[in-house]
Amino acid sequence: MAEEKEIASAEEVENEAKQAQDAAADTQAPEEEQADTASETLKEQDGEKEETESSEGTEEEKGERAGEKADEKKESGKKNKKLLNRAKKDKKDEKIEELNDRLLRNMAEFENFRNRSEKEKTAMFEIGAKSVVEKILPVVDNFERGLDAVSAEEKENPFIKGMEAVYKQFCTALEEMGVVPIEAVGKEFDPNLHNAVMHEEDDSMEANMVSEELQKGYMYKDSVVRHSMVKVVN
Numbered sequence: 547m548a549e550e551k552e553i554a555s556a557e558e559v560e561n562e563a564k565q566a567q568d569a570a571a572d573t574q575a576p577e578e579e580q581a582d583t584a585s586e587t588l589k590e591q592d593g594e595k596e597e598t599e600s601s602e603g604t605e606e607e608k609g610e611r612a613g614e615k616a617d618e619k620k621e622s623g624k625k626n627k628k629l630l631n632r633a634k635k636d637k638k639d640e641k642i643e644e645l646n647d648r649l650l651r652n653m654a655e656f657e658n659f660r661n662r663s664e665k666e667k668t669a670m671f672e673i674g675a676k677s678v679v680e681k682i683l684p685v686v687d688n689f690e691r692g693l694d695a696v697s698a699e700e701k702e703n704p705f706i707k708g709m710e711a712v713y714k715q716f717c718t719a720l721e722e723m724g725v726v727p728i729e730a731v732g733k734e735f736d737p738n739l740h741n742a743v744m745h746e747e748d749d750s751m752e753a754n755m756v757s758e759e760l761q762k763g764y765m766y767k768d769s770v771v772r773h774s775m776v777k778v779v780n
Contacts, residue, residue: 683764683772685716686716689709689716724767727763727764728765728773728774730763731758731776733755735778739763739770739774743776744760745780751779752779753779753780754779755778755779756777756778757778758777759777760777763775
């Protein structure tokens with residue numbers, strides 16, 4: 547009996563030891579599981595940190611790229627502005643050149659118009675002066691005929707001297723205006739200056755020479771007011 551009791555007590559002790567081992571194993575298993583879960587969470591946190599760091603790094607890169615793009619846009623905008631300014635300047639320069647060309651042409655046209663007007667005015671004045679001179683010349687002719695008809699005795703008469711003084715003053719005024727008599731006697735006949743109304747034979751003179759002036763001719767500046775009426779030697 548005593549042996550049986552010892553065996554039973556030994557078995558009980560073994561059972562209790564097994565139960566204690568099982569309990570310890572049961573307690574160790576959740577602790578290991580907790581440790582595994584903790585390590586997994588740590589790994590997940592580390593991965594999240596890495597992802598956040600990598601995402602932050604990509605965001606920084608994106609920011610740098612965005613800044614570079616903005617700089618490129620600014621530079622392209624500046625270039626476009628420069629091109630637009632050049633185009634505007636070119637248009638302004640073309641407009642300025644066009645206006646300068648118009649101004650120069652208008653000035654040249656005005657200068658030509660002024661010169662033409664002055665020439666026309668001068669020509670009209672000369673025509674008017676010639677017409678006045680043509681009307682005065684017969685008066686000069688009558689003065690000369692009257693003085694030629696005066697005898698030598700009558701030339702000392704004060705009235706005749708006064709007429710001679712008026713005639714000389716008249717001729718001086720005509721000369722100051724540019725009216726001068728045409729030389730005829732002893733000169734070669736010139737149809738531009740002389741009007742031949744008579745011909746004669748004269749051995750003492752060469753042919754085609756003016757031997758006598760029947761009516762005096764006059765010139766006003768460079769134009770003939772009246773041709774000289776002359777006699778020409780054949």
